Amino acid sequence: MTIRTSTTTIAVSLAMFVAGHDFLRAADSPASNQDWPAFRGAGGMGISSAKNLPTEWSTDKNIAWKVALPGAGASSPVVFGDRIYLTAYSGFFVPGQDGKKDDLKRHLIALKRTDGTKVWDQAVPAKLPEEDRIRDHGFAANTPAVDSSGIYVFFGKTGVFCFGHDGRQKWQADVGSKTHGWGTSSSPVIHGNLLFINASVESESLIALDRSTGKEIWRASGIRESWNTPVVVTAKSGRKELIVSMQGKVLAFDPASGKSLWTCNTDIGWYMVPSIVAADGIVYCLGGRSGVAALAVRTGGSGNVTESHRLWTSIKGSNVSSPVYWNGYLYWAHESGIANCAKADTGEIVYQKRLERAEQVYSSALLADGKIYYLSREGRTFVVAAKPEFEQLAMNDLNDRSIFNGSPAVDGNRLLIRSDRFLYCIGK
Numbered sequence: 001m002t003i004r005t006s007t008t009t010i011a012v013s014l015a016m017f018v019a020g021h022d023f024l025r026a027a028d029s030p031a032s033n034q035d036w037p038a039f040r041g042a043g044g045m046g047i048s049s050a051k052n053l054p055t056e057w058s059t060d061k062n063i064a065w066k067v068a069l070p071g072a073g074a075s076s077p078v079v080f081g082d083r084i085y086l087t088a089y090s091g092f093f094v095p096g097q098d099g100k101k102d103d104l105k106r107h108l109i110a111l112k113r114t115d116g117t118k119v120w121d122q123a124v125p126a127k128l129p130e131e132d133r134i135r136d137h138g139f140a141a142n143t144p145a146v147d148s149s150g151i152y153v154f155f156g157k158t159g160v161f162c163f164g165h166d167g168r169q170k171w172q173a174d175v176g177s178k179t180h181g182w183g184t185s186s187s188p189v190i191h192g193n194l195l196f197i198n199a200s201v202e203s204e205s206l207i208a209l210d211r212s213t214g215k216e217i218w219r220a221s222g223i224r225e226s227w228n229t230p231v232v233v234t235a236k237s238g239r240k241e242l243i244v245s246m247q248g249k250v251l252a253f254d255p256a257s258g259k260s261l262w263t264c265n266t267d268i269g270w271y272m273v274p275s276i277v278a279a280d281g282i283v284y285c286l287g288g289r290s291g292v293a294a295l296a297v298r299t300g301g302s303g304n305v306t307e308s309h310r311l312w313t314s315i316k317g318s319n320v321s322s323p324v325y326w327n328g329y330l331y332w333a334h335e336s337g338i339a340n341c342a343k344a345d346t347g348e349i350v351y352q353k354r355l356e357r358a359e360q361v362y363s364s365a366l367l368a369d370g371k372i373y374y375l376s377r378e379g380r381t382f383v384v385a386a387k388p389e390f391e392q393l394a395m396n397d398l399n400d401r402s403i404f405n406g407s408p409a410v411d412g413n414r415l416l417i418r419s420d421r422f423l424y425c426i427g428k
Helices: 014-027
Strands: 063-068 078-080 083-090 105-112 118-125 145-147 150-154 160-163 169-173 189-191 194-199 205-210 216-221 231-234 240-246 249-253 260-265 277-279 282-286 294-298 310-314 324-326 329-333 338-343 349-354 366-368 371-375 380-385 392-397 409-411 414-418 422-426
Touching (some): 078 145, 231 277, 277 324, 324 366, 366 409
Antiparallel strands (some): 063 422, 078 083, 083 105, 145 150, 150 160, 194 205, 205 216, 231 240, 240 249, 249 260, 282 294, 329 338, 338 349, 409 414, 414 422
16 A cells, blocks of 8 residues: 655526525524534534434325435435535436436536525536446436535546535546446545545546545545445544454555555455444444455554454444444444344444334434434335434335435435435425
8 A cells, every 4th residue: 555645617607606605694504403514413423412313204194395306326425515416426327217328417406494495406417437327326426525615526437526505516537437337326525624535436536535626635545345335533642543344354544645554354355335433443344245244443553453453343344334333332224124123342243123014124224313224225214213222213215216326415404315306395
């Protein structure tokens, strides 16, 4: 693994420009606890402090609004200020539609939180050649990240983009030109003045960009078979560590310089998709289809810490969806539709329960107000009590004859769930 340091518009209508400036006057501040500004929320742990989120809904109950999307996608919505931002793709490989690769576009869409009204839609033509097909989730699986300065989106080999809240493109950065049959899915991560991009598919790299300009600050190479979104955690010493998993290893970097801090062998022989969660200076990692599928590692080490800092491994894990940590336990749904609870200190499984009528689960767990939300690809959300005894509180069906791959997001005391066809706002 090596690190190198480098040195390196879309016009919108006047109405969009004015709308963007109105937004900035209202929201030019850090993310609040009413915001959900990135994949799995602020910090990327999949946990919200929101209260009174809905527990029960259906196609005609507790739906605040529902809007049709310009295309399909497996990304998740993000929330900032009075806006919701979401990506989608159109023109090619959209389920149920004809199309050709020359027409493939990725969209960044801005919606009003109040009623889902579209504020603007920026369509970015794909940089070709692209894959003939992307298995399971299509061409828009990367969730945006947002702050008061703008919205950051990762469109694979087409590049990383920053858009202002008025819809104007501010910059674009190239992070590699490779593609993959599983597509690209890692989401941007904002940390201070930097934007982290896991470009394992595009260039086998973890890249830090200047958030203001898109200029590359540092790059760590050798990041292979890695589809997860990095997280920034704090070790017991107070040191910040940028963590990402790849085939066979968990890696920690200094966020500012890209210097390698430590590595840990996982004994997982597969590609790595679930994102890491952390608590009390320990990171928890799931991945793989067979054999070892989970582990815990204490942060704060140096060099290869497999012998000194790896706390446990387990054959129970997940190949797709990310877990949540709560009160000493890990909770997650296996892609086969089985809900899991494990002791965080040992990895011992407390329960495994099949979620009835959950054929597949790709979205990551969401925890809020003592409840865990698991969304199946068929549009059924299972609400489970966040405790080490399995208790299903509700099963809610939104089946719109589409596919639900994105993870639920929190919008105040409401939920946002997207399918390949619609974005739903769930709540009163």
